[in-house]
Amino acid sequence: MMRAKHRKHSVLIGAILMGWVVAGCGSSAMLIHGLSIEELKPVPGILPSARLVKGTISRISGDRVQVDTGERAPRYLSLEAGGDEARGLQVGGAVEIMVNDRDEIVTYQRPAIMSPTKIFRGSLGKSFNPQKERVTIRLDTGRDVGFYARTVAMEKLAKLEVGEAADFAVDRAYLLVDVFSLGKPRELAVGSSLRAPRRRLEGAFVTIGDGRMRLRMKIDYIQSFPVRPLLQPAIEQLDPNALVSVYLDGQGQVIDMVRLNER
Numbered sequence: 001m002m003r004a005k006h007r008k009h010s011v012l013i014g015a016i017l018m019g020w021v022v023a024g025c026g027s028s029a030m031l032i033h034g035l036s037i038e039e040l041k042p043v044p045g046i047l048p049s050a051r052l053v054k055g056t057i058s059r060i061s062g063d064r065v066q067v068d069t070g071e072r073a074p075r076y077l078s079l080e081a082g083g084d085e086a087r088g089l090q091v092g093g094a095v096e097i098m099v100n101d102r103d104e105i106v107t108y109q110r111p112a113i114m115s116p117t118k119i120f121r122g123s124l125g126k127s128f129n130p131q132k133e134r135v136t137i138r139l140d141t142g143r144d145v146g147f148y149a150r151t152v153a154m155e156k157l158a159k160l161e162v163g164e165a166a167d168f169a170v171d172r173a174y175l176l177v178d179v180f181s182l183g184k185p186r187e188l189a190v191g192s193s194l195r196a197p198r199r200r201l202e203g204a205f206v207t208i209g210d211g212r213m214r215l216r217m218k219i220d221y222i223q224s225f226p227v228r229p230l231l232q233p234a235i236e237q238l239d240p241n242a243l244v245s246v247y248l249d250g251q252g253q254v255i256d257m258v259r260l261n262e263r
Contacts, residue, residue, distance in 0.1 A: 040120045040145070043118060044114050044119075046116075047169050047178055047180040049101040050098055050101070050117075050178060051099060052115070054096055055095055056093070056095070057093050057094075060079075060089065060091060063078055063079045064079075065086075067095055067097065077105065083172070083173060085116075089110070094110070094111050095108055096116065105152070106171075116171060117169040119168065119169050120139075120167070121166075122137040122139045122168060122230075124161065124162050124164050124166070124233060126162060127162055128154075133149055134148055134149070135147055140229055147170065147175070149175065149176040150171075152177060153177050156179045157176070157179060161234075162237055163231060163233040163237075164181060165181075165230050166182055201217070201248065202243070202245050202260070203223070203246075204216040204241045204243055205235075205239070205240065205242045205243075205244055207240075208238075211226055211229070212227060213225055213235050213254060225252065225253070226253045226254065231254060231255065231256070245257070245258045
């Protein structure tokens with residue numbers, strides 16, 4: 001089953017790589033539906049909830065790599081799951097293992113200056129279905145991008161709410177391997193705007209598009225407001241005519257929302 005799972009992921013990785021085309025002078029690449037890799041703004045590092053464990057390979061048997069880390073029990077890695085990083089591993093060699101906050105192995109690498117993952121910030125764009133293994137992330141720019149997720153990250157992704165902001169970790173194959181929630185939509189908006197001027201309005205939701213939401217106000221006219229990108233996925237889930245309270249910042253952008261019928 002593990003081999004079949006890995007073959008499936010290999011196909012997915014191939015699909016991702018085929019979506020890349022060289023742009024401009026060849027210094028940048030495009031990732032899935034014309035998204036520039038630079039637009040993701042990934043930064044090398046690991047999530048605050050993760051940690052790196054260093055160890056020495058004590059045994060290799062078939063696909064199984066035993067690593068002594070100084071902990072009570074050895075760690076076990078899969079050669080297939082390691083991809084390129086697994087090539088050249090040998091008994092006595094050093095390895096760095098990244099584990100999440102549940103002490104689950106997320107990825108690993110041979111010792112290197114760079115961390116095994118890159119981190120980018122966004123929010124959940126659509127409800128995640130673990131059976132499809134694909135997650136839609138909305139970047140701060142408002143652009144949606146799809147990633148395939150490794151099994152170890154699926155339970156966390158399934159617990160995220162649409163519009164919930166998070167830091168996402170991707171491995172060298174650009175598969176999503178871990179996530180660190182930054183707060184649900186309302187919690188994030190309130191927490192980031194406590195000192196900012198806010199204006200409260202009530203109305204009935206009409207539609208959202210091009211980064212703006214339209215509300216039918218009490219005196220029966222429709223008004224349009226720009227919406228902060230991280231809040232857009234939550235607003236997109238509203239039913240027509242849903243009664244809401246929205247909060248505007250000093251620039252007139254919607255920075256928070258409450259469904260009145262859910263109080």
